[in-house]
Amino acid sequence: MAEAILEAHGLVKHYPLTRGVLFRKEVGSVKAVDGVDFTLHRGDTLGIVGESGCGKSTVARMLVNLERPTAGCIKYKGEDITRLSGRALKAVRRNIQMVFQDPYTSLNPRMTVGDIIGEPYEIHPEAAPRGDRRRRVQELLDVVGLNPEYINRYPHQFSGGQRQRIGIARGLALRPEVIVADEPVSALDVSVQAQVINLMDRLQSEFDLSYVFIAHDLSIVRHISDRVAVMYLGRIVERGRDTEIYDHPTHPYTQALLSAVPVPDPEARERRERIILTGDVPSPTNVPSGCRFRTRCWKARDVCAEEVPLLAVPARLREPGGPAGHESACHFAEEKQVVAAEAR
Structure with a gap:
């Protein structure tokens, strides 16, 4: 059994519902995630599937610490990252990156592709010397199947599939160990979906990545996942290997x-x-x-x-x-x- 690189234990996220203007009173809560447990092993892909609104994207945001869980913990290599802040959290975030769902809104339209992919180096300058960043960005463009000469172009000059490749390149910039992909192909045409899935499959072995792959299409999840967790209304209802769940x-x-x-x-x-x-x-x-x-x-x-x-x-x-x-x-x-x- 490979090393457990990312674990979720009793993960809960409730959003409070309030009433009143001057004196706000909590009258309930939206139970977006209500007790989720899973383990991601090094080099594996965990697929999380379910209908829209079941809590998949909320789980993804908690894994990269964009949302703080109401209860439970997330462990990266045995360390509870929900309790981290400041430099310690910044160091962990370098190793857990995210590919967002919508390739049209996840890229800043006022930034060039070179600036978008190179932005992680501004946040983590130790990852690449300043004089070496342009070459690194061009290498990443080549890795994801885009012309390195596109470095000065803007997002509106690319198709949806190309934009998602740019998002993947940005996620790879810091050489992370885990990538959380939140429905990365749901906004793409079927033929382009296959290209992006095959790209991610190749990059996994090339960069020794572990994926949390979120989708609502079980056929796509089966193609890339080693284990699958099926979610319904904030909880996992079935979990097992891809062949067990599908067959x-x-x-x-x-x-x-x-x-x-x-x-x-x-x-x-x-x-x-x-x-x-x-x-x-x-x-x-x-x-x-x-x-x-x-x-x-x-x-x-x-x-x-x-x-x-x-x-x-x-x-x-x-x-x-x-x-x-x-x-x-x-x-x-x-x-x-x-x-x-x-x-x-």
Whole structure:
């Protein structure tokens, strides 16, 4: 087992809801993240998937300390970084970088590409001598597949895929050990998505990177991830290796997500059982009791409203080495083949 480079334990983020103008009173909270645990090993990719609003991006912002957690801790190489500040936090941030979702708004339109990619060197001058920075930036442009001569161009002169490559180059500038990619391909065309995913896959081995890859498309996550965590309404509901989650899902929510993945084979698409969820995602200000998914689940029983299911390997699926024997937060977890073998 490789070294655990990044860990989250009991990660919680609640945003207070207040009322009043002069005398503000807290009347509730938005439970964006409500108890998330995971471990990222060196050289691996952890994929986090789920619907919009499930808390994926909030987790990403907490991992790079753009948001402070309400409770829980984040450990980098065993050190709790949520308690750090000043120089100690700055040193850790150099090793944990982020690639943002929108390639159009994440780049400053008034800065050249050279200034954007070289900005980390202004914050961490020890990473590159001042006279060597232009060469370093041109090398990074070449690494991500862009012409080094584009260094004096502005973001509006690039396509969406090229802008995301610039964002990746900026993330690589300080030679980090961990990159948190928050839906880095969701705003791109399908053909460009494949190019960016293949680029990130190549860079991982070239720079010895560990990824936290966030997306809502399970097919993309499977292509790049070693382990997958499925989130619903602020919590992880299923977790395991990519083959376990994709080929042997046990949680009803994961099965519903997989049934919505487009299948290129018309015959396999006809044979696949489509799972249509009823109702809307509950509000994070008023989450259901017990299992949070029960209001949309076809397996829901009385126990689902009374007891919170633990994220653990279901007793009935605990076969030694069995692919269905992975963690699932469901009282009635059972394996269900959703994606036909021909479509995998």
